[in-house]
Amino acid sequence: MPQPRSSQISLSDTPYYHCVSRCVRRSFLCGVDSYSGQSYEHRRGWVEERLLFLSSVFAIDICAYAVMSNHVHVVLYVDIKQAMAWTDNEIVRRWHLLHKGTLLTQMFIRGDTLSQGQRLSLDDTIAEYRRRLHDISWLMRNLNEYIAREANKEDDCTGRFWEGRFKSQALLDEAAIITCMAYVDLNPIRAKIADTPETSKHTSIQQRLGSLKQTITHSLMPFVGNPRQDMPKGIAFSLKDYCELIDTTGRIIRSDKAGHIDHQQQPILQRLGLSYEQWLTLTTEFERHFCYAAGGEMMMNQFKEHTGHQRIRGMGKAKTLLRCA
Incomplete structure (x- = not known):
């Protein structure tokens, strides 16, 4: 059964996460289709380019990545301090690189005069954008949805490109x-x-x-x-x-x-x-x-407590493979 994202991500325990997205049916939608012989290798370049672009927009750094034929691995570092240090103007500017925003955010970025009520509403919107700009789920959403649209456009079709949700490991x-x-x-x-x-x-x-x-x-x-x-x-x-x-x-x-x-x-x-x-x-x-997590036994127990898990697969390996870490 899929776990809620809140039970997989706990920034109080670690800012580092390993995420994996896989293509539907594990087909070679990003590589060479062994059945038809058609090459989709160029799509791996799409994924890499989009991923590096997103890291320049979000307060999330990329430590490692590998774009494979049918799945993508990425190791991310969430930098909350950086997101909190950005000005309101910087938050809106970055968000507009990805989305149109609202009428109020467009007025704000143009320097238009806002009423007190509009400013209060804008503050709530900026707070939400700030949260999203250090949210792994929003980064992966902006990666996967963009690639899916481009691939479907190229194939002149509709439907899902990726399997359900991405996998996350702390x-x-x-x-x-x-x-x-x-x-x-x-x-x-x-x-x-x-x-x-x-x-x-x-x-x-x-x-x-x-x-x-x-x-x-x-x-x-x-x-x-x-x-x-x-x-x-x-x-x-x-x-x-x-x-x-x-x-x-x-x-x-x-x-x-x-x-x-x-x-x-x-x-x-x-x-x-x-x-x-x-x-x-x-x-x-x-x-x-x-x-859902990897680390030494003590760190795994802390993560389990903070995320509400009764048990986490990998405890035995944490004791043997990472016991000295």
Whole structure:
């Protein structure tokens, strides 16, 4: 039975979430239709472009993403402080990049004089827009509805493009965040549609590697190095460590033989308190083991209490796979 979104998202526990949207019937509506041979590869570019655009409008940063043939993965960071700091004018300007707004918001952005009653009504509308601009559901809605309309227009048809609602997983600690990011970035390699991270089209890892060579610009959430005092907003690891770890893990996955792992520990794994065996399981089977949330046992219990769940699938794996995190 579908769970209400309030039982899947708890910003008091974490601002990080892994979201997945799948095409109807898991058809290859974004890739190559194996039955007809028709290619829809260009639609993956639509999804990537729209996703990066939305991150520039919402107070939600993208940590990782992978646009696959029949589904989309994205790891998001909700920045409530940023949304609260925006002026009323900035809120309305951003919302109008996506929607027409109301007559009052259009008058406000033009600088027209408003009566006291109109201003009170406008304040309520701006408060709602501010809430929506840091709401994951609204970001995913603006992504999925746009892509569905464009695809239906191209196919000259009507009907659903995506399966019901998107799936959401709360990432409750650093180990869950970094392993889920790696799981997402390595999806094309696991699916055998890419040989290396740098050739994994429509993924955040390709964007990050391209920016290192100054061939691609991106607006992804930055890596800001090891945790420290007065730390800027960003992912608390170095980009170099992450890229090396992705490359190493990708080699392990492609060999299909976990026994041939190089046991020279990467610094990032030591900081996470994960063994190679734990890391490999998490980065290849993340969705299988966790449902609405992922993290250490204590963090999972807190999330369960705050969201009203009686039980959450993945507790056993939280004890074994993330017990040291």
